[in-house]
Amino acid sequence: MKLASYIADGMPAFGVVVGDGVVTMNERLAGGYATLRDAIAGGALDEMRRLAQGVKADHKLAGLRYLPAIPNPEKILCVGINYKSHAAEHGTEAPKLPNIFTRFVNTLVPHEGDMIRPKVSTNFDFEGELALVIGKAGRHIKAERALDHVAGYTCFVDGSVRDYQKFSVTSGKNFPGTGPLGPWLVTTDEIADPTKLTLMTRLNGKEMQRSGTDLLIYSIPQIIAFCSDFTELAPGDVIATGGGLPCRDGRPDALDDPGLHKRPRDLDLPPWQKGRYGTAIGRAVHGVLQTIDLASGGGIAEAVAAQAAAEGVSGHEPHIRRLVEAALRSPSVVAAAAAPHWKELYVGVPVGDSRTLEGYVDLLYRAAGGLVVVDYKTGPRSVDADLTPLVQRYRMQGASYALAIADATREPVLDMVFVFLAPGGAVERSIPDLAEAVAEARSFAAAADPRLVST
Numbered sequence: 286m287k288l289a290s291y292i293a294d295g296m297p298a299f300g301v302v303v304g305d306g307v308v309t310m311n312e313r314l315a316g317g318y319a320t321l322r323d324a325i326a327g328g329a330l331d332e333m334r335r336l337a338q339g340v341k342a343d344h345k346l347a348g349l350r351y352l353p354a355i356p357n358p359e360k361i362l363c364v365g366i367n368y369k370s371h372a373a374e375h376g377t378e379a380p381k382l383p384n385i386f387t388r389f390v391n392t393l394v395p396h397e398g399d400m401i402r403p404k405v406s407t408n409f410d411f412e413g414e415l416a417l418v419i420g421k422a423g424r425h426i427k428a429e430r431a432l433d434h435v436a437g438y439t440c441f442v443d444g445s446v447r448d449y450q451k452f453s454v455t456s457g458k459n460f461p462g463t464g465p466l467g468p469w470l471v472t473t474d475e476i477a478d479p480t481k482l483t484l485m486t487r488l489n490g491k492e493m494q495r496s497g498t499d500l501l502i503y504s505i506p507q508i509i510a511f512c513s514d515f516t517e518l519a520p521g522d523v524i525a526t527g528g529g530l531p532c533r534d535g536r537p538d539a540l541d542d543p544g545l546h547k548r549p550r551d552l553d554l555p556p557w558q559k560g561r562y563g564t565a566i567g568r569a570v571h572g573v574l575q576t577i578d579l580a581s582g583g584g585i586a587e588a589v590a591a592q593a594a595a596e597g598v599s600g601h602e603p604h605i606r607r608l609v610e611a612a613l614r615s616p617s618v619v620a621a622a623a624a625p626h627w628k629e630l631y632v633g634v635p636v637g638d639s640r641t642l643e644g645y646v647d648l649l650y651r652a653a654g655g656l657v658v659v660d661y662k663t664g665p666r667s668v669d670a671d672l673t674p675l676v677q678r679y680r681m682q683g684a685s686y687a688l689a690i691a692d693a694t695r696e697p698v699l700d701m702v703f704v705f706l707a708p709g710g711a712v713e714r715s716i717p718d719l720a721e722a723v724a725e726a727r728s729f730a731a732a733a734d735p736r737l738v739s740t
Contacts, residue, residue, distance in 0.1 A: 286301060286302075286330070286333070286334050286337075286471075286472045286474065286475065287301065287302035287469045287470070287471055287472075287475075288300070288301060288302070288321055288333070288354075288437070288469055288470045288472065289301075289302055289307055289349075289351065289354065289467070289468060289469040289470075290320070290321050290351070290352040290353065290354055290355065290356050290395075290467075291307065291344075291349050291350055291351050291352055292350040292351075292352065293309055293343070293344055297319070297320065297352060297356065298310075298311050299311065299318075299320060299321035299324065300337075300343065300344075301333055301334070301336075301337035302346070302469055303337055303340070303342050304342060305342070305345060305346050305347070306341075306342025306343070306344055306345045306346055307342055307343060307344050307346065307349065308336070308337045308340050308341075308342055308343055309343045309344070310324065310329075310333050310336065310337075313336050314327075314329050314332060314333065314336070315332070316329060320356060320357055321354070321355060321356075321470070321521070322355050322356075322357055322358065322359075322520065322521030323521075325418070325420055325436050325520045325521055326422075326519070326520035326521060330420070330436065330472060350395075351395040351396040351397055351398070351467055351468055352395050352467075353393040353394065353395050353465075353466040353467055354396075354418070354439045354466050354467040354468070354469055354470045355418055355439075355466065355470070355521050355523055356393070357390060357521070358390065358418075358521050358522055358523045359519045359521060359522055360387070360516065360518075360519065360522045360523070361387060361388040361389070361390065361392070361393075361464070361522075361523045361525070362385055362386075362387060362388075362512055362522070362523070362524045362525070363385065363386050363387070363388060363414075363443060363458070363524070363525040363527070364383050364384060364385060364503065364508055364524070364525065364526055364527040365380075365384040365385075365386060365454070365527065366380060366384055366502075366527065367380075367383065367384070367501055367502050367503055367508075367526060367527025367528075368496055368500050368501060368502065368527055368528065380502070382511060383503045383507070383508050383511045383512075385511070385512065386454045386455065386458055387455070388458055388459055388464055388525075389459050389461075391461045391462075392444075392458070392459055392460065392461060392462065392463050392464040393464050393465075393466050394442075394462050394463070394464060394465040394466070395465070395466075395467055395468075396465065396467035396468030396469075397468075398462075398465060399462065400442070400444050400462060400463055400465060401460070401461060401462035401463065403446060403460045405446075405449075406446045406447075406448050406449060408446060408447040408448040409444065409445070409446055409447075409463075410444070410445045410446075410447050411442050411443065411444050411445070411486070411488075412442070412443045412445070412486070412494065412527075412528025413440065413441075413442055413443075413484060413485070413486030413493075413494050413528065414440075414441045414442070414443055414484070414525045414526055414527055414528050415438060415440070415441070415479065415482060415484055415498055415525075415526050416438065416439050416440065416441035416466065416523050416524060416525040416526065417435050417437070417438050417439075417479070417505060417509075417523075417524050417526065418435070418436045418437055418438070418439060418470055418521060418522070418523055418524075419434055419435065419436065419509075419518045419519060419520055419521065419522040419523075419524070420434060420435055420436025420437070420473075420520055421433065421434045421436075421520065422434075422517060422518060422519050422520055423513055423517070423518050424513050424514075424516075424517040424518070425513055425514055426509055426510050426513040426518070427510060428504075428506040428507050428509070428510040429506070431505065431506035431507075431509035431510055431513075432473070432479075432505070432506060432509075434509060434518065435473055435505070435509070436470065436472065436473065436520070436521075437470040437471050437472040437473055437475075437476070438470070438471050438473075438476050438479060438482075439466060439467060439468075439469065439470045439471065439523075440465075440466070440467065440468070441464065441465065441466050441523070441525045442464060442465040442466075442486070443458070443464065443525060443528060444460075444463030444464055444465075445457050445458055445463070446458075446460050446463070451597045466523065479498060479505050480498050480499045480501070480504065480505075481497075481498070481499065482497070482498040483495065483496075483497055483498070484496050484497070484498055494528070498526075501526060501527065502527075505526060508524060508526060509524070512524060564663065565596040565597060565598045566596075566598060566601060566604065566605060566608075566663060567661075567663040568592075568596050569589070569592040569593050569595070569596045569598060569601075569605045570592075570605055570608045570609055570612070570661065570663050570706065571629070571647060571661060572588070572591075572592040572595065572596070573585065573588040573589055573592050573605065573609045574609060574612055574628065574647070574648075574661065575628050575629040575647075576588045576591075576592075577609075578622075579613060579618055579621060579622035579626070579628075580622035580623070582609075582610070582613050585606065585609060585610075586606075589602050589605050589606045589609065590602060592605065593605055604708065607708040608663055608706045608707070608708065611706050611707065611708070611709075611710050611711040612661060612704060612706055612711055614710070614711060615704050615711035615713055616713060617648075617650075617657065617659045617702045617704055617713055618648065618659065618704065620650065620652065620657075621648055621650035621657070621659065624650045624651055624652065625650065625651045626648060626649065626650035626651070627646075627648070627649045627650070628647070628648055629645055629646075629647065630645065630646045630648075630649050631643070631644075631645055631646075632644060632645075632646055632686075632689045632690055632693050633689070633693075634688075634689045634692040634693050636688075636692075636727065636730040642685060642688065642689050642726075642730045643689065644685065644686060644689065646658055646659075646660070646686050646689075646690065647659055647660050647661045648660075648661075649690060652699055652700075654697070654699060655696055655697035655698060655699040656690060656691075656694065656696050656697070656698050656699065657698070657699055657700045657701075657702060658683070658686050658687055658690055658698060658700070658701045658702065659702050659704055660679070660682070660683060660686065660701070660702070660703050660704070661704050661706060662675065662679070662703050662704065662705045662706065663706050672703075672705055672712060672714050675703070675705065675714075676703060676714045676716065676717075679703060680716055680722050681722065681725065681726055681729065683701040683703060683716050683722070684701065684716060684719065684722035684723045684725065684726040685726045685730065686701060687701045687716075687719060687722075687723050687726075688723045688726045688727055688730070691723070698719070698723075700715050700719070701715060701716045701719055701722075702714070702715050703715070703716075
């Protein structure tokens with residue numbers, strides 16, 4: 286049975302989803318319950334199931350104005366870092382106990398509602414999660430009996446303001462309008478085993494996240510048991526079980542990285558104030574590789590600690606170090622370490638009339654017959670991933686680097702190499718049609734707006 290909360294005839298209502306519509310239950314139930322939470326607390330699920338059989342829908346789903354599945358929960362409890370892939374992504378061990386934080390009711394958003402990015406930040410992230418709704422109150426609930434206390438399951442999006450979260454989880458998780466809940470509650474008779482579900486999140490139709498609920502570090506019974514030890518669980522309470530391994534552009538990625546959102550392109554800053562604008566993990570990795578000796582890796586521990594602290598991702602040092610070590614083992618970095626090379630090299634050249642093409646090159650080294658440009662990428666999370674789409678995505682960026690270096694040095698650029706870093710190693714890919722790509726980049730830069738073109 287699917288139960289939804291919504292606005293009907295200008296009034297809050299709840300009902301049973303039947304086909305392409307809903308059967309409103311507010312006045313049909315003997316108890317005259319005002320909200321779905323009240324009906325659950327009153328033990329009215331079986332009565333709703335019976336009353337909805339063979340009844341024509343009161344309202345169509347199309348055009349229905351939804352409310353959060355449970356509009357007025359007494360408590361919203363959320364579990365942080367509760368997927369194995371999530372913990373691995375952060376480079377941390379699984380938490381010793383469920384990591385619980387709370388949300389306010391005014392953070393909830395209905396299905397088809399608007400998530401609100403606050404004015405004070407641009408670091409607005411999201412994670413799709415499976416949420417459960419408590420059906421029967423309890424305290425000190427045993428894990429083996431915990432599912433008896435569940436009324437059903439629904440979808441939840443944990444919207445987070447990451448720069449605030451870095452200092453205070455409570456503030457980062459509790460901006461109004463950041464937690465969609467719905468569209469409806471699916472009762473446990475339809476989901477007998479919540480470990481056999483697939484969690485998938487889409488953004489504008491594109492898949493951004495996928496994980497099986499069997500990968501939870503702490504199972505739903507364990508979460509319920511733990512939460513009921515420190516507070517009494519009440520009917521209608523919502524418990525979000527945590528986000529799975531996020532992905533971007535169809536591949537695993539760190540959407541929950543505290544520095545996921547890239548810094549704005551700093552077009553209006555002078556060259557000496559420009560810098561990296563990638564994710565916090567990516568910026569830390571670049572900073573370490575800029576600092577340490579590429580041949581020996583000397584000073585890696587100190588550099589990792591310093592860069593993690595500078596980027597606000599302390600605690601992620603193991604993950605950062607694995608990525609750095611993968612870079613140091615890559616063929617291009619090994620070749621650069623044995624040759625004249627330059628790290629984090631600023632380059633700016635005039636292109637067209639009163640236009641400048643500029644950027645920072647991660648690594649440049651001299652090979653026989655010319656120069657090789659190396660660019661580190663920390664996006665992929667597997668060395669087995671198909672990197673062809675990523676090479677195409679970064680083609681113009683790499684070509685712009687090659688163009689700028691060639692024009693600035695008057696030396697040929699032999700290769701533009703992307704070094705894709707993952708904890709399991711590094712994979713290198715070159716731009717296969719570099720000459721053609723450079724010609725396209727020159728044409729694009731010359732035709733751009735009369736301001737700096739940042740690569």
